[in-house]
Amino acid sequence: MNLNSHNSPDMYDSGIDGASTGEDTLRLIAGLPAPKGLEERVRRALRTAPRQGRVLAWPQVLRAEAAWVRATAAAAIVMVVAGGGWGVYSHIQPWHAGNAPAARVGAMGGFSGANAVRSPQTLEPPVVSPPAKSAVQSPMHKKALKKKAKVQPEQPAAQP
Amino acid sequence: MDFEDTAAASAVRQQAEEASLAALVDQYAGALYRVAFSVLRNPADAEDAVQEAFMRVLRHSGQLGEVRDHRVWLIRIVWNIVLDRKRRAKTRPETDDVADLARVLPSTGLSAEQMASAAQHHAQVLACVEQLPAKEREVLMLSAFDELSSVEISTVLGITESSVRSRLFRARNLMAGMLNHARGKARELESSSRTAETAAAAEEETR
Numbered sequence: 001m002n003l004n005s006h007n008s009p010d011m012y013d014s015g016i017d018g019a020s021t022g023e024d025t026l027r028l029i030a031g032l033p034a035p036k037g038l039e040e041r042v043r044r045a046l047r048t049a050p051r052q053g054r055v056l057a058w059p060q061v062l063r064a065e066a067a068w069v070r071a072t073a074a075a076a077i078v079m080v081v082a083g084g085g086w087g088v089y090s091h092i093q094p095w096h097a098g099n100a101p102a103a104r105v106g107a108m109g110g111f112s113g114a115n116a117v118r119s120p121q122t123l124e125p126p127v128v129s130p131p132a133k134s135a136v137q138s139p140m141h142k143k144a145l146k147k148k149a150k151v152q153p154e155q156p157a158a159q160p
Numbered sequence: 161m162d163f164e165d166t167a168a169a170s171a172v173r174q175q176a177e178e179a180s181l182a183a184l185v186d187q188y189a190g191a192l193y194r195v196a197f198s199v200l201r202n203p204a205d206a207e208d209a210v211q212e213a214f215m216r217v218l219r220h221s222g223q224l225g226e227v228r229d230h231r232v233w234l235i236r237i238v239w240n241i242v243l244d245r246k247r248r249a250k251t252r253p254e255t256d257d258v259a260d261l262a263r264v265l266p267s268t269g270l271s272a273e274q275m276a277s278a279a280q281h282h283a284q285v286l287a288c289v290e291q292l293p294a295k296e297r298e299v300l301m302l303s304a305f306d307e308l309s310s311v312e313i314s315t316v317l318g319i320t321e322s323s324v325r326s327r328l329f330r331a332r333n334l335m336a337g338m339l340n341h342a343r344g345k346a347r348e349l350e351s352s353s354r355t356a357e358t359a360a361a362a363e364e365e366t367r
Binding site for chain 1: 181182185186189190193194195197198201203207210211214215218265281282284285286288289300301303304305306332335339
């Protein structure tokens, strides 16, 4: 069903003619002829356009004639990838299960401590040097002590 | 050799695709141009949009066999292109000027005065169309194409047929209201200028 009011007015037509809704103008514009030679210009543009929007394309020489080159290249890529993988695998030391400590699993299951022993880090105690002892007194020292005792008078006894 | 057979088959397929694409260009380039021009209102931009649409078809030429209705499919492609361009460019269409409209739109058998008033009317209509909400505007513009049915418009816009009808109904009402308002204003301006002219003439006479 055509929607144009001048062709077949439908049930949703508001009863307003084309001129008052401006549809005559839109129809005039829609009916404008295409410029001459448009088809030819479009065809020319299509001929010069790249065929496929590819990121990587095979060279023209290798497209159809040497299709075996593609197979060879694909095989080479597979060989390189597989060889590289094998090289990495063979250089890694296999992991032995005997080296690892036995996992201790609790009675209730869950995570084990893996035989880890807790050693708390404490502060080091202060180092006290031993007191210096003068075992033998020199005679000069003894004299000096006597002299000191003479100079100091005896203190009076405390009064009751 | 197997590879050679495959290459020959692909070459034949490519030739067939090119032939079918050329046929599509011959058949629908004009219609696509008119759709593009109705939105862009600029001949060069409309032609560019048509070329871009066929470029997209070329890139997906392998899917041509799966398309049921080539005409609607192509119109949908070009419609999306022109809407995208218009959104990005935000430029004033070339035919917004009254003089350009008079040059572009057909006006055979009209006097110079009639041509000028017709161009003014068209410019007024296009200005009102631009003021419509996007959904209503799109339906109204596509409905101007005689060859598009409501089903085809719904396919192009990706909506249901009932939505097309309701939007068209709203668009027509809005346009009628806007155009009446614009005409009323124009009449007021005209009458006020006439009154001023007569007053000036009367003043001169009294002097």
